[in-house]
Amino acid sequence: QTSAQPAAAPAGVQSQNIFEVKPEASAAPGYLSQSNGERNKVQPGNNAPMWRQVSGGVTGYSSLPASEAPEAGNLIQRFVQYPGSRFTNAGEAWRQVRNELLIPYGAALLFVTLLAALIFHFAHGPITLHSPETGRKIERFTPFERATHWSNAIAFVTLALSGIVMAFGKFFLLPWMGGALFGWLTYGLKNIHNFMGPLFVLTTVFMIVTFIRSNWPSAEDWRWFKKGGGLFGGTEPPSHRFNAGEKVVFWGGVLFLGSIVIGSGLYLDKLVPGVVYLRGNMQVAHMIHAAAALLMMALIMGHIYLGTLGMKGAFKAMRHGEVDETWAREHHKLWYDDIVAGKIPAQRSGAQPAARPPGVEGLST
Amino acid sequence: MARMKFVCDSERCIECNGCVTACKNENEVPWGVNRRRVVTLNDGVPGEKSISVACMHCSDAPCMAVCPVQCFYRTDEGVVLHDKDVCIGCGYCSYACPFGAPQFPSQGTFGMRGKMDKCTFCAGGPEANGSQAEFEKYGRNRLAEGKLPACAEMCSTKALIAGDGDVVADIFRTRVVQRGKGAEVWGWGTAYGSKVAGEAPTNGVKK
Amino acid sequence: MLLTPRKSGSGAGASAPASPFIHSLRRGLANALPTLDRRTFLRRSGIGVGVGLAASQLTLMRKAIAADGAQPAIGAGKVEVRRTVCTHCSVGCASDAVVENGVWVRQEPVFDSPLNLGAHCAKGAALREHGHGEYRLRYPMKLVNGKYERITWDQALDEVTARLKELRQASGPDSVYWIGSSKHSNEQSYLLRKFVSFFGSNNCDHQARICHSTTVAGVANTWGYGAMTNSYNDMRNAKVALYIGSNAAEAHPVSMLHMLHAKENGCKMIVVDPRFTRTAAKADEFVRIRSGSDIPFLFGILFHIFKNGWEDKKYINDRVFGMDKVREDVLAKWTPDKVEEACGVSEAQVLKCATWLNENRPGTIVWCMGQTQHTIGNAMVRASCILQLALGNVGKSGGGTNIFRGHDNVQGATDVGPNPDSLPGYYGIVEGSWKHFANAWGVDFEWIKKQFASPAMMSKPGITVSRWIDGVLEKNELIDQDSNLRGVVYWGHAPNSQTRGLEMKKAMDKLDLLVVIDPYPSATAAMAAMPGTDVNPKRAVYLLPACTQFETSGSVTASNRSLQWREKVIEPLWESRSDHMLMYQLAQKLGFGAELVKNYKMQKVKGLDEPVPDDILREINKCCWTIGYTGQSPERLQAHMRNMGAFDVRTLKAKGPLKDKVNGYDISGDYFGLPWPCYGTPELKHPGSPNLYDTSKHVMDGGGNFRANFGVERAGVNLLAEDGSHSVGADITTGYPELDHLLLKKLGWWDELSEAEKKAAEGKNWKTDPTGAMIRVFMKGHGCHPFGNAKARAVVWNFPDAIPQHREPLYGIRPDLVAKYPAHDDKAAFWRLPTLYKSVQQKNIADKLHEKFPLIMTSGRLVEYEGGGEETRSNPWLAELQQEMFVEINPKVAAEKGIRNGERAWVHTPTGAKLNVQALVTERVGPDTVFLPFHFSGRWQGADMLAYYPTGAAPVVRGEAVNTATTYGYDSVTMMQETKTTVCNIEKA
Ligand SMILES: Nc1nc2c(c(=O)[nH]1)N[C@H]1C(S)=C(S)[C@@H](COP(=O)(O)OP(=O)(O)OC[C@H]3O[C@@H](n4cnc5c(=O)[nH]c(N)nc54)[C@H](O)[C@@H]3O)O[C@H]1N2
Ligand SMILES: Nc1nc2c(c(=O)[nH]1)N[C@H]1C(S)=C(S)[C@@H](COP(=O)(O)OP(=O)(O)OC[C@H]3O[C@@H](n4cnc5c(=O)[nH]c(N)nc54)[C@H](O)[C@@H]3O)O[C@H]1N2
Ligand code: HEM
């Protein structure tokens, strides 16, 4: 009957394990690829393989049902490297992307866009007409088109403002409003954002259907681009109903970025049926959403600037649906030519111009 | 100043879920919200180990860093708490948390998750200590009563130890020396920025 | 990111509590380091004082909102702390209940408890949910046209007793079967045995039958008492521990606290199981055996021990009878090749285990259901005992056979409760015992006799709970009592814990009367209400809400034989009533109420009379001499509960002196909970016996030796212990027989009795002497043990296999082995019923059942649920953690069957039953075995039973009961059901 204690064991260490194992376990072939069980056999208590699994994000067993807690078996999120993050556990990596990339650079982007618009506005001034207005109106947007645009615009602005508060509010609103008020505000905005999102999806679809024909690319677009749209000197190149710049807003902004924002947004909203919502996917969706949303906001900011202050007469077009012949000729020459040629009717909606109270026109000049 | 920490000794944990129901019981945590859970790796094969996990009250807490409304705060004892009145239920903390600690009362269609809930180290929340409001929102404030977390106090094998990081590390270290194995501490590297229990955080990402 | 300080507004609170707390933690650090005693750490750091502190803090907390229907609180707003004990397993973890306004608002750990040091598993940590009781039966109900309807208590009691009387009249008292409970307190189980006796029957039983009956019989016949010899705590002293057939990490989680501590001090742990369990995960060596092959493995070890001469020869010579015969048998039959063939373990691994057992002494063995639930369970447990005897490990601290009991009070209910073959204290049902009890109960022996159908029935063991269904269904001429069973009372027992569920449904339908008395009677209720094929039109079904042990007080015996006193935590919820109150109320209507409670005072509970539990315990103290349930007076137990911190965790001994503040009792020298045997009267101050048969201690310090219960010699061989192997300080240094008046006179010690005592003791032995004076003289005066000093029996000649023999299960997948190790012959009348062995086994082989059902099916426990599970599945905190009934399948088999993890599967068994369960594909089981947890009910062969539950009383989680599908097979001594080994097939659902 011997005791389990080898004489060599230092005081306090009473287990057989680490001192009894000879030769060194690390001498075994395939030492590094041992499973935790294999390792425990040659080196009891050395759980390195298991810890490697843990930090590798391996999902273990948890009795909680997968349907209720799909990630309960995961101890530490797996290691990843998101664009712009270090190689670290996914949560931390996402935090790095959001906090060190999206937030500061996003803020910068929006700020720079705003600044650019301001500089343009004050240095260059709004784009005005060169010839006097004729007083003859051409219907540029039907009431349906306008309704579509404005509902979309309202939805977008709501989303953008609420999104901005979520992303940046704590830097500029929180110190000013205090936690409780800011909490309530953001809580409200966040819920508005979450419900407005799906509405925006709907309006965006309408937008695309409504405007896709007129945004179909054509040869002139290239020429328009080469001349920078005439924005920085020179005459404005002729364009059809929408110029290439507007087409960029349409294709790049509404369609491309819009779809990305929408897709990722719907996922973040957990509205996509038949998928499992895992943290890893949410992180990716969020990064995509935030990045695309920021770009889109920057782009639309430019659009909004041009649609309001930037170009005389543009806002009226969207507000009342009509433009002056001069405006059409100067900004959308080819479109104007087609109307003159009778290829496109000057009035497309059922509403006759005569039916409109004359005063409105006068006011809006 | 004490710095509260958890250690789960995987050489001891037997996946009995005592810690889990202790938490449910003490804090009246509803169905679906698991402030604490137990995970088994290598289930059913030699080398199997179980670990009980909840919020680790990280030194440089990712949850805190990403919260859009900054509703997290840290107590003098290093406990990471949050204010449910301010929380907007965006779920960001749960994306960021390495351990899956933040929980939400509902599944979150339209992002409707409800207010985030997580382990409080049994330290309640911003309301007055021991108040009815604190209990209803965050559960018991045992620390204020001079007690340690319910989960650790009731752990069936004393695998889960909670308390001042130095004390906890010492208990654990003594145990490791006693048995001569099983020195790794689960999650300390990630949570406190150090691989070894009790060592100062070194590689924590500070921002 | 800045660290945000704690919000203002709670500022005052934030700093104030922090400092003392932290200081105390630091203090704790300084003191706690040298030891690893966390309890000391916590206590020193001021956390253990929790209770007092909790109370002082509670004023701030939620004013308890009195639950619906609860009595208005006495002294509104008062906060009290009541000490109770977990009701979910035999570890006996203590817990403090914080009660405010009569509502159980919090649960605090009891760091002082030497048994659990504040620790709890999932069930224990969720105890407080019992105080919610949302899914409980709220009022008495009766089955009317397939639906349960609410009735009043008066109506219920009137109708039930009227029916009982009718049955008794028409078919005799044996036509009613009483299924008692291991969840009853000692007082309630004892009272139920008394109740059934007064009803005139031995037809009563409880969970122990299907739990450790084989252990009790096998172990008692080996050395005296059928109980855990040592304690969970004592396992801290072990150098090696062999767990065979126990999954302690799930079934006795807090026991692992002690084991892991031992491990950290160098104890080696071996786990032998067909599954890689959570316990196996903690082992130094895991041995996978085929279910049902424990004897080949144990004797395989013994083979090496004998071959190498590692047995403790002196010990065997002095204290063991028949080891030579066993040695011959083992060396001849269990050569390594045979062992490997039978249990699948290689010679190298068996030898490794044998070597460890040899090199590390003392070593302990732990077993549980893996060994007991077989047709040869009695032999398996004896093989374990023999191994320990060969190693000389029994009767030693750190050694012993640590038999982990099941329910919280299965030990107590076995000791003093409703057994069909014995009276409380294992007194046989012979006339002498009946007279002893008539005397203790203060009733006339003749009166009891008249209550029975005949004097013969009075000493005929009753039917067992495992077989009640056959008592109903078996042909009348084949059963050994007049009438078939016509009425069944389920009094704290679930139906899904007994095998052959399909037949049970038939039996339930055939009954005239089914009464369920239970806080959660719903499993039985749903099964009875579920449409059947041939339902007795006159059948009546009643559900009576009992309250749980938290709504009354009483004592409970943990696995280590310690008794603990539970204080009443809350008043009975809803309309529920305590079991002992109901026993009294039924007895009154049946005409023996006065006799039943003759020795008890009454107390009012919700305005009704209830016998005082303390008085019932006092009555137990006055009659259960055999097993030393006599020293544990309520006062002593209550003093122990209030001063738990004084008991040492390793030895369980109180470091005194310490006088209890309430009743002045000095606990010094006592072992915690006065582990039985605690001989003599409470005044004798026997301290209880922490480790049985331990000769290194004086009998008045809990020492002892093996019991002389089987005569003084056998075929010329001495059965008494050899000279010198007596307990320390004994005046008789040789072996000696048990104490009776003649022996005492012969020894010349008779005159140490007073005159009155002599008068009472004349013609009596130590078990029947009503004053306990003989015991006092023998033990205190002379250091001798009242039950004598004999050898343990390695050969139990009165058992079917005197030397344990391996026999294959009735349902198996190894016909080749059946030829070598066949089952017993059939028995005609065994516990009143014909019982089949060989014929079933042979038929199965003839039918080629192993081809149709090629997988071994075993079942067992999950940590979150208990027993049939209705109680724990009604607890949302637990239910959330295990929401699906499942079957564990090896990946290899799963691949063959095309079943993936998480998918549904059908489990088919030879009974024709099929279970629809979730597949858990895991290597926990080997490719020949599948495992199913047995805690589920509420689904029946694919269909939901929800519609048949009493409204509002369905548990949170429902699933298929494995016992719907389990097969026939019963132990050859005790009628234990063969639940651990049967066969099945699996297919994708
Ligand atoms: N959580 C929980 N705890 C409980 C209970 C509960 O229901 N739930 N019930 C209590 C009760 S009543 C009891 S009796 C105990 C039971 O406690 P245990 O007996 O420890 O529990 P089981 O899971 O029934 O069985 C133990 C092991 O036996 C194995 N086994 C199966 N067949 C064989 C065999 O032939 N030989 C060997 N050596 N092993 C085999 C099983 O794989 C299982 O792992 O638990 C008590 N504690
Ligand atoms: N297949 C298979 N079958 C098995 C086993 C197995 O391993 N496999 N194990 C067997 C074993 S070891 C056992 S012990 C049995 C356990 O099986 P059971 O004992 O039948 O199961 P429990 O659900 O614990 O039943 C106890 C009942 O008592 C009720 N109860 C609780 N407290 C009280 C009280 O104070 N008063 C009253 N009147 N009722 C109360 C509970 O609500 C519950 O309905 O199962 C056995 N069956
Ligand atoms: C197109 C305009 C949109 C913009 C500009 C926008 C912008 C933003 C911004 C800035 C954030 C915050 C990111 C952060 O804080 O890190 C955000 C989050 C979010 N957005 Fe959008 N978003 C738009 C559309 C949508 C749409 C269409 C949906 C859904 C269909 C959506 C759903 C979400 C969700 C679910 C979040 C996560 C935040 C939360 O749940 O509270 N968004 N969005």
Ligand code: HEM
């Ligand atoms: C308040 C915000 C907005 C204002 C003031 C505004 C203004 C205008 C104006 C004046 C026009 C007419 C330009 C023209 O006649 O050529 C226009 C067209 C258009 N706007 Fe906006 N807009 C706003 C927001 C949006 C948003 C959020 C979107 C999409 C996400 C959007 C998409 C479009 C599209 C697609 C057109 C048609 C031209 C094209 O297809 O390129 N607008 N907008």
Ligand code: SF4
């Ligand atoms: S564990 Fe998760 S929730 Fe807790 S402090 Fe760390 S990051 Fe935050």
Ligand code: SF4
């Ligand atoms: S869910 Fe609440 S706590 Fe978590 S990040 Fe969002 S606001 Fe903060």
Ligand code: SF4
């Ligand atoms: S510390 Fe408290 S809140 Fe946190 S897991 Fe433990 S019991 Fe739950």
Ligand code: SF4
């Ligand atoms: S109570 Fe302790 S042993 Fe049980 S699961 Fe929790 S940490 Fe592990």
Ligand code: SF4
């Ligand atoms: S079930 Fe057993 S181990 Fe768990 S708390 Fe209760 S008594 Fe203790």
Ligand SMILES: [Mo]
């Ligand atoms: Mo049991």
